[in-house]
Amino acid sequence: MMTLSEVQKIPKVLIFGNGPTAQETAGQLLDLGYEIIEINPAEDFSQDISCPATGSSPVQDYMEKWGTLANNPRYVLFNQTALQTIEGFAGEFQVRLKRDQKEWIETVGAIVLAPELISTGRFEDYALTPSNQIMTLEELNAAVCSSGEGIEGKAEKETRLKGLTPQTYVAFLVGLKAEGNVLDMARTLSLAQELGRKYQSQICVFCRNVKVAEEGLERLYQACRDEGVLFFKFDDEGPEIIRSGERVILHFTDMVLSQPFELVPDLLVLDSVHSLSEKLQGLAVSARINTDGNGLLQPANVHLLPQASNRAGIFLAGPGKGPLLPRTGLEEAKAAALMVHHFFQGETLENQQREVTVDKGLCTICLTCLRFCPHQAIGWSHRIFIHPLACQRCGICASECPMDAIQIAGYADLEVESKLTRFRQKWQEVETTQPKVVIFGCQRSAGVAWEEVQRSTFNVKGHLDFISLPCAGKLDPDYVLKVLAMGADGVVVLACPEENCKSIYGNTYAHGRFEEIRDYVEETGFDPRRIRFEYLSSNMVWKLKEIMEEWMEELGGMINQQSAA
Amino acid sequence: MNLDNPKVLILGGGIAGLTAALALNRLGIPVELIEKSEALGGMVRSFCCKASPVCQQCGACLVNDALKMLVGAHNVDVHLQAELKEIKMDAKEFLYTYSRPGGGGEGRAAALLLATGFTPFRAEDKPQYRYGLLSNVLTGLDLERQLRETGKVIKPSDQAPPQSMAFIQCVGSRDLHLNHPFCSQVCCGYALRMANLIKHKNPQMEITVFYMDIQSFGKDFPNFLNQTRKQIRFIRSIPGEISAGDQDQLIFTFQSDDGLTSQKLAADLAVLSVGMMPGLDNPVLSKMLGHPLNADGFLPANPDVSRPEGIFSAGAVSGPKSISRSIAQAYQAVEEVAAFLSKRSSV
DSSP states (O other): OGGGGGOOSSSEEEEOOOHHHHHHHHHHHHHHOOEEEEEEESSSSOOOOOOOTTTHHHHHHHHHHHHHHHHTTTEEETOOOEEEEEEEEEEEEEEEEEETEEEEEEEEEEEEOOOOOOOOTTTTTOOOOBBTEEHHHHHHHHSSSSTTTTTTTHHHHHHHHHHHHHOEEEEEOOOOTOOHHHHHHHHHHHHHHHHHHHHEEEEEEEOOOOOOOOOHHHHHHHHHTTTTTTEEOSSOOOSSSEEEEEEEEEEEEEEEEEEEEEEOOEEEOOOOEEOHHHHHHHHHHHTTOOOOOTTOOSSGGGTTTTTTTTTTEEEEOGGGOOOOOHHHHHHHHHHHHHHHHHHHHHHGGGGGGGGEETTTTOOOOOHHHHHHHHHHOOOESEEEOTTTHHHHHHHOHHHHHHOOOOETTTSSSHHHHHHHHHHHHHHHHHOOOEEEEEEEETTTTTTHHHHHHHHSSOOOSSSSEEEEEEEEEGGGGGHHEEEEEETTTTEEEEEETTTTTTSSSSSHHHHHHHHHHHHHHHHHHOOOOGGGEOOOOOTTHHHHHHHHHHHHHHHHHHHHHHHHH | OOOSSSSEEEOOOSOOOOOOOOHHTTOOEEEEEEEESSSSSTTTGOOOOOOOOSOOOTTHHHHHHHHHHHHTTTTEEEEOEEEEEEEEEEEOEEEEEEEEEOOOEEEEEEEEEOOOOOEEGGGGGGGGGGGGTTTTTEEEHHHHHHHHHHOOOOOOSSSOOOOOOOOOOOOEESSSTTBBOOOOOOOOHHHHHHHHHHHHHHHOOOOEESSSSOOOOOTTTTHHHHHTTTTSEEEEEEEOOSEOOOOOEEEEEEEEEEESSOOOOOSEEEEEEOOOETTTTTHHHHHHTOOOTTTOOOOOSSSSHHHHHHHOOOOOGGGGHHHHHHHHHHHHHHHHHHHHHHHHHHO
């Protein structure tokens, strides 16, 4: 197996995206001295960035500075280029790019995916069809803001806006068909204010919740109200929409006045569904970059904060993770640039220094490890190899390996077994009749809680010993059986709560294995109450104490019953 | 001072300051961290895990990760119970003195990172809710601590578990009477997550949330809110008063939808979702550093008026922020510091 010092880190970064987040990331990484290849899937960079409330001014400044980047010899930009595949490992990825009919491969050390989202108007949800008097928030934004050149139908939309007068009505339908988000609300508020000031039209906003959880938005909301914008809030899908020839009629009951109302807007503005492009969704699947329940980048897992993916060397920034204000995208761009900088220049983290070995004599190249690795750190040719930069030392592969061919220094089977032997010697020395329990726990959650338990007042009758695992996913079924065979009264496995595993699936793998062990233990005649599996986070000291106090009592009772029998 | 390896001074050892310290340490940039209280970890240290049983992405556990990693961080010099006394800027660096028990110290730093956090809204300042007078009126922070320490909810009046409880959102936030025209950004998150946690532990508990607008948080929020709505009752109204009722209950008085009649709801326990207010030291820091405060009293990360070069900020010092945003901002700030130091050394 390669060691850390033998692997390459090519100081070149691929940035994928077509908006301000991608460009800001590129600029920051150039300043930090890296070579940059930027891949823009579109013809041009996203211009949908202006309007005051969404934090456009720094973005616009940035766009102006943009020209200077192109002159940097360390920077290459490919427009209208597709990112086809990502092969290889952190430090030395091979990315296949395609432009027109030409395909080629570039080699880069790290990748930042910073895509914009594709916004599709919710016309179908509202049973409406696009027209000059019905448009999406994005279309209106482009029509209102000077930077919206090149947007399809901009001229017609602008003409439509010019027809607005103080006698006309503008209605926004936002966050009604599905719970809204702060980006759509920020746009709505700033556009409502803009249209109100410019045309003195009566503006009505229909929504479920006014999303103001960003700096300055509550002020903007209050300003809109002061300037006469009306807000109608609903707990359901909002007003009934009736199409009558060219006209759209909104029927609703006003909550305050309890009276039915009818509004015929001269301009109707709808929100959109925001999603990742199909192409990028496909890439995420093929490169095994995990997404969330909506197919957006980065699964819901706090250990990936701020910009990590499940794969070392691949970072995620900006709206591709979910709709956000452009200024938040810029924050994320800098955070991502720092994570890239850490990857190349940062001190190697302690766990990354542990040696991982594959015993060539034992390995049958069954590829179990490759299928189970959540970090895509394993490859094979004539033998299995584990990439030392991509590997996070979680140990899932080691416990899944049917041949026990994979070992991690500090957590190798022999090391665990020698700890168990020491526990047995200790129990023999004290000749105890009280319950003897071994805890297997993830070092980052249960390990931290265990340390705190030991520092606190904690009185249990019995002997408790803790074996730290790099991740609960390192739990080997053999360990549990060996502990029972050694004469322990109980074994408990502690894993991080679901969706809170640093190695994504380590806790659920551990749970699955534990269920198998339980069946086996029952078959062999042990009382299944003697083994337990619990989810525990580092700040759940109370739960660890509670489990131990109650269970030790129960185990003590079982021992007494046995000795009485 | 060693210009090849300049030091960064961080004020505040909460989640933002710790994250920034570790991120700088990883780049080999030495850090001196001054923390006012007796321990590192800040407010997040007293927050509970809200997994019920699936993680709800609050991020409270991340402070433990940070504290654990700090043990191995060789370039971070921490001073607890310490306070900045004086700071001066010359062309190249900050010269500062600080006090701490058993004598203070002094130092020089090339950059200053503000991570002094926030002050929770004083629930007593909304006297109509009788916090401190009625023992079963808690703040969101009180509930966090209860759950963190014991995993249970109890009524302080008799230490018994409540059968019903109600959260009031926006206590101190989005309040024009108090001149707080800002959203605290975290209260919907902590209240709904704790409500789900309590409901998970006690399926019989009746939980109500009084609110104006529910703010989005975390990944896949629409799905989260749909699930939450199935087990929590939402009332779009902010109660005007909490008073004592019969049988140790609390009475919440609120306006009906029509805005004309008032309604009452009885519950065993009240939780005031207090917001994030500017740190108490912000005015002093502002003066000491020549760093303008914004209209709400925070020290903004990107002030309209310029602040002295070499000052950066992370976390709630610049405005209300969740744990995840504080972490992202700490990374952002460290990236800016790294760029600033490398530019400076190349001049």
